[in-house]
């Protein structure tokens with residue numbers, strides 16, 4: 199078995215020889231990385247190898263890509279693959295393709311090579327290293343065939359680094375203490391959904407309640423005392439023996455968007471549970487109580503309100519929301535009562551400021567920044583503020599065939615102008631983004647001019663003044679469009695959340711822990727909202743982001759991450775806990 203210390207002490211030829219199996223037929227990569235020894239950690243070695251590729255010429259990068267075999271291609275059929283590729287393709291059952299699958303893959307290989315001039319590369323051992331299914335491989339192949347060439351070169355290189363990471367783990371006998379468990383628990387929780395297809399877990403539905411019970415079981419089994427509070431937060435406490443100990447809180451949300459991903463929110467709950475499991479097994483206590491909260495609702499899918507769970511914890515829960523109704527006319531109050539909760543006790547969920555040391559949240563980035571930089575982790579500087587509205591446009595429904603174009607009050611045409619207005623206005627400042635995520639003509643017919651149209655607005659920015667100015671301009675723009683088109687309009691503000699800066703004293707502790715893993719510290723803004731922005735009203739907050747695969751996609755079933763990145767995030771959070779320094783006055 200090769201060790202990191204061997205690699206740190208052997209000469210360049212031996213170094214390249216030991217690592218020759220990592221990057222297919224490309225010894226130049228370890229040869230160039232050798233000069234950066236000693237590597238403090240395996241992570242540092244991985245980053246150095248990846249850095250060699252990033253700084254290589256495009257020709258060298260294309261040469262590396264072209265050194266890889268096609269999936270289930272001619273070389274595989276002829277038995278000419280390297281030992282590593284043979285075992286990897288077998289792990290995904292690519293050596294057992296049906297004739298139809300072989301035909302499909304043969305066509306995909308031909309089309310992909312024809313379009314890009316290099317083979318399709320995919321780490322077929324996948325996010326957990328246990329192997330992707332043939333169906334997933336073929337679906338990824340077909341999806342990426344539609345990409346631009348430059349994007350595919352970048353993605354092929356990322357896949358090659360993932361292949362090398364898995365091979366390096368095998369070479370060094372690396373076993374991940376937390377990652378596989380976190381990934382498996384994510385699959386476990388995803389079995390409960392409001393919909394037959396895809397993961398939807400809206401507030402207080404049956405799937406939501408099953409999920410809360412499963413989370414409570416996981417927390418209890420890991421050694422925590424567990425309660426489910428009046429809004430459905432699942433709260434696990436890993437108690438300290440220290441007299442007068444205060445509490446450091448972590449967690450995230452377990453509700454999801456419609457047809458969402460398995461890691462959004464849930465990673466931030468499952469990861470600390472895996473850490474507590476290990477601390478408990480070791481009998482290791484912390485000098486503070488460690489509280490893991492599965493917040494019951496953050497996405498606002500069922501009742502359009504957001505941060506219900508974290509707002510209850512900070513004492514900011516708006517009790518009038520109990521009268522909010524869902525699409526079926528069910529009030530939040532009834533949904534809570536049906537789930538066995540007593541809404542009247544919600545105010546007692548609030549924590550006392552003086553009892554809390556801080557709040558840390560681990561979350562997937564939900565964007566492409568870490569992915570494109572080849573970084574597994576990032577430290578969040580601030581969480582963008584957001585304004586959300588529901589807009590109703592009322593024109594005049596009339597005959598599509600007989601109404602002259604100059605005599606229409608077309609609500610959908612007005613909405614179309616508004617969508618483009620939002621896109622244009624929100625392209626005018628850094629970190630400012632605007633989205634019309636919902637757009638509908640209620641009861642529309644093909645041959646009727648839309649008399650009504652409903653749309654949503656989601657405007658965000660790191661700077662509140664920038665966001666508010668954009669909202670004002672957009673509202674003025676809507677007024678002008680509707681006046682010109684003789685459309686009545688009404689805007690209902692459903693979310694107004696100020697930007698939340700993270701606490702430098704806590705950010706720096708995450709940054710130091712990240713650096714101790716052998717990574718460089720990288721700070722970034724969060725364009726997504728998180729429970730940490732609600733918790734910021736109670737205590738100092740900090741967030742650790744993990745890299746998102748598949749181009750950084752999220753709020754989508756394609757949301758993905760690797761067991762290695764989950765493991766590194768857990769190692770980092772555990773390191774922060776062990777070295778935690780409370781804020782000095």
Ligand code: HGY
Pocket residue numbers: 496497725726727728
């Ligand atoms: O919409 C958001 O930013 C978060 O995912 N709820």
Ligand code: MN
Pocket residue numbers: 455462497753
């Ligand atoms: Mn989300």
Ligand code: MN
Pocket residue numbers: 451462463496561727728
């Ligand atoms: Mn989230």
